[in-house]
Amino acid sequence: MAAEAAERQLELLRDEREAELAQSRAWQESVSLKELQRRGVCLLKLQVTSQRTGLYGRLLVTFQPRKWDTDTELPSNSFGPGDIVGLYESAGQGDPLCTGVVTRVTPKAVTVALEEPRDGELAMDHERSFRLLKLANDVTYNRLKRALIALKQYRGGPASDLIDVLFFASAPRAFPETKPLEFFNASLDESQREAVSFSLAQRELAIIHGPPGTGKTTTLVEVILQAVQQGLKVLCCAPSNVAVDNLVERLAGGRARLLRLGHPARLLQPIQQHSLDAVLARGDNAHIVADIRRDMDQAWAKTKKAQDKGERSHFLGEIKTLRKELKEREEAAMAAALSQASVVLATNTGASSDGPLKLLPETHFDLAVIDECAQALEASCWIPLLKAPKCILAGDHKQLPPTIISHRAAAEGLSLSLMERLAGHYGERAVRMLTVQYRMHRDIMEWASSELYGGRLSAHPSVAQHLLRDLPGISSTEETSIPLLLIDTAGCGLFELEVEDEQSKGNPGEVQLVGMHVQALVDAGVKAKDIAVVAPYNLQVDMLRQHLCHSHPELEIKSVDGFQGREKEAVILSFVRSNRKGEVGFLAEERRINVAVTRARRHVAVVCDSHTVGSRPFLRRLLDHLSRHGLVRSAFEYLDDLVPQNYPGEGCAQRRQQGPKPPGSKARPPPAGKIKGVPAGAGSQKPGARSSPSAAGAGRDGTGSKEGGSRFRAMLMDFLASSEAQLDFPASLNSHERMLVHVLAEELGLQHLSSGEGRDRYISVCKRLPKQHLLPSEPLPEPQHPSGKSPDPAEPLPKPQHPSGNSPDPAEPGENSKGSGKVDLKALHLERVQRERARREEAARKVQEPSCGSRKKDKREAKGKPVIGSGAEEDFDALISAAIEADRTCGFPRCKASVTTLGQLCHHCQRLFCLSHHIPEVHGCGEKAKAHARQRISREGVLYPGSGSKDKSLDPAKRAHLQRRLDKKLSELTSQRKGKKKDKEK
Ligand SMILES: Nc1ncnc2c1ncn2[C@@H]1O[C@H](COP(=O)(O)OP(=O)(O)OP(=O)(O)O)[C@@H](O)[C@H]1O
Numbered sequence: 004m005a006a007e008a009a010e011r012q013l014e015l016l017r018d019e020r021e022a023e024l025a026q027s028r029a030w031q032e033s034v035s036l037k038e039l040q041r042r043g044v045c046l047l048k049l050q051v052t053s054q055r056t057g058l059y060g061r062l063l064v065t066f067q068p069r070k071w072d073t074d075t076e077l078p079s080n081s082f083g084p085g086d087i088v089g090l091y092e093s094a095g096q097g098d099p100l101c102t103g104v105v106t107r108v109t110p111k112a113v114t115v116a117l118e119e120p121r122d123g124e125l126a127m128d129h130e131r132s133f134r135l136l137k138l139a140n141d142v143t144y145n146r147l148k149r150a151l152i153a154l155k156q157y158r159g160g161p162a163s164d165l166i167d168v169l170f171f172a173s174a175p176r177a178f179p180e181t182k183p184l185e186f187f188n189a190s191l192d193e194s195q196r197e198a199v200s201f202s203l204a205q206r207e208l209a210i211i212h213g214p215p216g217t218g219k220t221t222t223l224v225e226v227i228l229q230a231v232q233q234g235l236k237v238l239c240c241a242p243s244n245v246a247v248d249n250l251v252e253r254l255a256g257g258r259a260r261l262l263r264l265g266h267p268a269r270l271l272q273p274i275q276q277h278s279l280d281a282v283l284a285r286g287d288n289a290h291i292v293a294d295i296r297r298d299m300d301q302a303w304a305k306t307k308k309a310q311d312k313g314e315r316s317h318f319l320g321e322i323k324t325l326r327k328e329l330k331e332r333e334e335a336a337m338a339a340a341l342s343q344a345s346v347v348l349a350t351n352t353g354a355s356s357d358g359p360l361k362l363l364p365e366t367h368f369d370l371a372v373i374d375e376c377a378q379a380l381e382a383s384c385w386i387p388l389l390k391a392p393k394c395i396l397a398g399d400h401k402q403l404p405p406t407i408i409s410h411r412a413a414a415e416g417l418s419l420s421l422m423e424r425l426a427g428h429y430g431e432r433a434v435r436m437l438t439v440q441y442r443m444h445r446d447i448m449e450w451a452s453s454e455l456y457g458g459r460l461s462a463h464p465s466v467a468q469h470l471l472r473d474l475p476g477i478s479s480t481e482e483t484s485i486p487l488l489l490i491d492t493a494g495c496g497l498f499e500l501e502v503e504d505e506q507s508k509g510n511p512g513e514v515q516l517v518g519m520h521v522q523a524l525v526d527a528g529v530k531a532k533d534i535a536v537v538a539p540y541n542l543q544v545d546m547l548r549q550h551l552c553h554s555h556p557e558l559e560i561k562s563v564d565g566f567q568g569r570e571k572e573a574v575i576l577s578f579v580r581s582n583r584k585g586e587v588g589f590l591a592e593e594r595r596i597n598v599a600v601t602r603a604r605r606h607v608a609v610v611c612d613s614h615t616v617g618s619r620p621f622l623r624r625l626l627d628h629l630s631r632h633g634l635v636r637s638a639f640e641y642l643d644d645l646v647p648q649n650y651p652g653e654g655c656a657q658r659r660q661q662g663p664k665p666p667g668s669k670a671r672p673p674p675a676g677k678i679k680g681v682p683a684g685a686g687s688q689k690p691g692a693r694s695s696p697s698a699a700g701a702g703r704d705g706t707g708s709k710e711g712g713s714r715f716r717a718m719l720m721d722f723l724a725s726s727e728a729q730l731d732f733p734a735s736l737n738s739h740e741r742m743l744v745h746v747l748a749e750e751l752g753l754q755h756l757s758s759g760e761g762r763d764r765y766i767s768v769c770k771r772l773p774k775q776h777l778l779p780s781e782p783l784p785e786p787q788h789p790s791g792k793s794p795d796p797a798e799p800l801p802k803p804q805h806p807s808g809n810s811p812d813p814a815e816p817g818e819n820s821k822g823s824g825k826v827d828l829k830a831l832h833l834e835r836v837q838r839e840r841a842r843r844e845e846a847a848r849k850v851q852e853p854s855c856g857s858r859k860k861d862k863r864e865a866k867g868k869p870v871i872g873s874g875a876e877e878d879f880d881a882l883i884s885a886a887i888e889a890d891r892t893c894g895f896p897r898c899k900a901s902v903t904t905l906g907q908l909c910h911h912c913q914r915l916f917c918l919s920h921h922i923p924e925v926h927g928c929g930e931k932a933k934a935h936a937r938q939r940i941s942r943e944g945v946l947y948p949g950s951g952s953k954d955k956s957l958d959p960a961k962r963a964h965l966q967r968r969l970d971k972k973l974s975e976l977t978s979q980r981k982g983k984k985k986d987k988e989k
Pocket residue numbers: 190191192195213214215216217218219220221222441442568569
């Protein structure tokens with residue numbers, strides 16, 4: 004059983020090793036040294052700044068950038084303790100001078116323990132220039148291989164029973180009786196206590212499942228201290244140096260004697276003092292060892308100065324002898340230090356028997372503890388596991404597994420961690436889950452809890468409702484008063500970059516939006532160092548850094564994978580993917596999204612395209628959660644160049660000044676012009692043409708007033724009175740004007756659609772004639788005109804007494820915004836504005852806010868949504884109230900949103916949905932919608948939705964005529980409007 008599994012693992016590991024080698028070969032062959040340095044795996048132009056003799060007589064050489072001043076920092080790199088590197092002469096090609104292990108990395112220097120420097124070759128004078136290159140790590144691979152071979156051949160050692168349990172040959176057992184514990188840490192919660200007691204009572208195996216922020220390390224520390232109290236010898240491991248250091252730091256307060264093997268990643272004193280080097284330095288043997296090392300250093304110095312070959316080889320011989328003596332003395336001292344320690348800590352591979360642990364007897368350890376076990380290769384766990392009769396594994400297999408390069412190996416099980424494998428098999432028989440989390444606001448936690456942790460998590464009262472605004476120095480704004488924010492780019496055309504490489508995806512539009520939200524938080528007083536920006540793709544991480552590093556040097560910008568195990572007060576996620584195909588790539592990994600979201604303590608903002616991202620049920624549920632419990636903003640609200648900010652009325656403009664500052668508001672006009680990929684849908688709008696509030700006031704109530712509104716109204720009335728079936732407006736209308744047309748058309752019961760592409764996009768309206776009245780030459784345009792737009796914002800207006808007597812039929816085909824970026828942007832925006840508004844209205848009503856006047860910050864609703872009332876909007880209020888009375892709610896299960904004013908009928912299932920749920924994919928009509936779209940594509944050879952096809956039915960001459968007439972009228976109007984506006988500005 005075990006042997007077979009070990010054999011299988013070996014095979015997969017070989018695969019992985021080959022993939023790793025192939026990758027590094029490909030890099031070295033095809034990538035320039037500069038590029039390698041950019042990728043963090045190479046350091047160029049280094050000089051030696053010091054050298055000394057370290058453990059085992061190895062030569063420790065410190066390198067720094069070769070610059071005039073010593074203050075230069077190394078370029079950002081991925082070098083870390085334990086990495087195998089090759090040392091090359093800068094000018095040299097081919098094989099390295101020698102190889103070594105990185106022992107320490109600081110911002111300015113990297114220290115390498117050189118294994119067997121070739122004689123004299125390394126005369127380390129300061130004039131020479133070197134480079135270091137990370138090499139594919141043989142050492143790790145060989146250790147993993149050795150552990151698996153040992154597992155395969157294991158007979159009768161201390162871990163025999165454990166091996167049986169881990170391969171399901173026998174079930175895990177408990178010790179017959181255990182005394183109740185006295186806890187060192189009195190504040191452990193119930194689930195933590197249970198995990199500690201259970202772990203100690205188990206004979207072979209216990210698993211502590213610690214979801215994000217549930218105090219897994221706190222619990223593990225208690226377990227270890229209890230075990231030490233019972234006189235057990237503990238070997239404590241984790242896959243990474245950082246995780247091991249974390250444990251050392253947390254254990255350092257207790258009374259246990261600690262010994263940290265290997266090279267700590269952190270330079271902190273509490274960790275360093277437990278390192279083997281430091282322990283040995285305090286030992287009896289220490290001064291003799293120090294003497295020998297000094298002799299060796301001197302001998303090295305002499306070889307440098309040596310005149311001839313003979314002299315040099317004499318000194319080298321001397322060094323050899325000294326090294327041997329040093330090794331013997333050190334090993335004796337180490338064996339003593341190791342056996343005296345109650346807890347030995349190392350990385351999984353650092354616990355290998357080719358290291359110091361070979362000095363201990365086989366049965367030395369009673370317990371092996373592995374933290375972050377779900378992030379370790381199973382093979383690496385076997386290194387410590389073979390050394391003890393019992394193990395306690397801790398981790399969270401709902402977060403990201405170890406990174407595997409070989410797709411095949413990953414698919415065939417190499418990425419399945421030991422913890423996940425065991426938890427899946429044994430469940431409650433071996434696992435205890437921690438269920439109180441001490442990190443996240445309840446609303447942030449809730450989604451992860453129900454998706455991944457069986458709904459079992461609860462938020463500790465100390466964090467359950469904490470918000471950014473509760474931190475000192477942070478003012479209460481909309482942004483700092485909400486735990487969840489969704490900035491939705493759906494329909495805004497902020498597509499991902501079209502890069503072939505699946506690994507590297509970027510989205511410049513999202514970069515901009517993230518920047519604006521960071522700024523909003525910083526403006527409110529949130530410290531940049533308390534904010535993390537997290538993206539699933541490295542390219543996006545690079546782009547975000549480029550954009551944000553200078554203005555916010557303390558902002559941490561990382562990949563999801565790089566942020567696992569960390570937390571921040573505020574986390575901004577950029578999901579990147581935005582495409583027509585609904586491809587989500589990396590995002591499909593549920594554990595990655597779990598990690599991303601659960602890094603946040605008080606605030607998480609998700610920037611994404613809900614159309615693309617929502618194509619996955621798992622992600623869609625996240626979006627649902629965000630919209631149900633958080634605030635949703637369309638990215639449009641940030642792009643005020645695209646859509647008039649103040650639409651639809653003066654009241655709105657006023658509110659914005661009083662209420663929390665909306666995104667991209669006046670203080671910081673967002674660089675919308677810079678945002679790539681903004682479709683030309685609104686492109687006809689000139690910068691100066693942005694609507695003034697007074698012009699916009701024409702919109703909602705249709706009273707039109709002063710300007711365009713009444714003119715358009717007059718035009719439409721003329722049209723209604725005429726015998727024309729359709730009226731096309733010129734493409735030169737700006738977005739505000741088009742909006743007016745939309746609104747008026749709706750009010751008058753006219754059908755209106757957008758046609759044409761980009762700058763040629765224009766609006767037309769047509770009468771809703773009863774079908775039998777249609778002449779063959781005037782087919783109802785709608786079916787041929789899938790407008791591809793969302794429900795019109797004005798749809799909800801109460802059925803007016805329109806002259807035509809035909810109320811708009813929400814079941815019109817073509818009113819479908821799904822599936823493509825080419826929707827009617829404006830309509831989409833309006834829809835969102837309205838949805839927001841309706842929500843605010845409702846909120847306002849709930850708190851019995853008087854409809855006018857006193858709207859102060861303290862009156863804001865709990866979630867921090869601005870309370871909106873009144874003023875110019877009384878009509879609208881009335882409409883909304885009426886609508887709510889009608890009490891028709893969304894057809895989506897559990898959704899309580901009213902659909903009377905803002906609903907849309909799905910023509911696949913004939914039910915009404917709110918605007919969050921009307922997209923067929925969202926409420927379960929996805930398949931039908933797709934089939935429908937496919938039919939249309941094959942029938943018409945055009946991609947829908949969108950507005951690919953123009954109306955073919957209208958006589959071109961007629962159209963041209965209409966067009967000219969309208970152009971004229973409109974240019975008159977426009978010039979009038981501009982004139983007025985200028986006057987006002989003066
Ligand atoms: N019983 C408790 N009472 C109060 N605070 C606690 C308790 N347990 C843990 N915490 C706090 O929760 C935070 C997280 O604890 P810890 O570092 O042990 O979590 P973790 O689960 O190991 O974290 P990670 O998610 O990174 O694995 C710490 O600030 C810790 O002080």
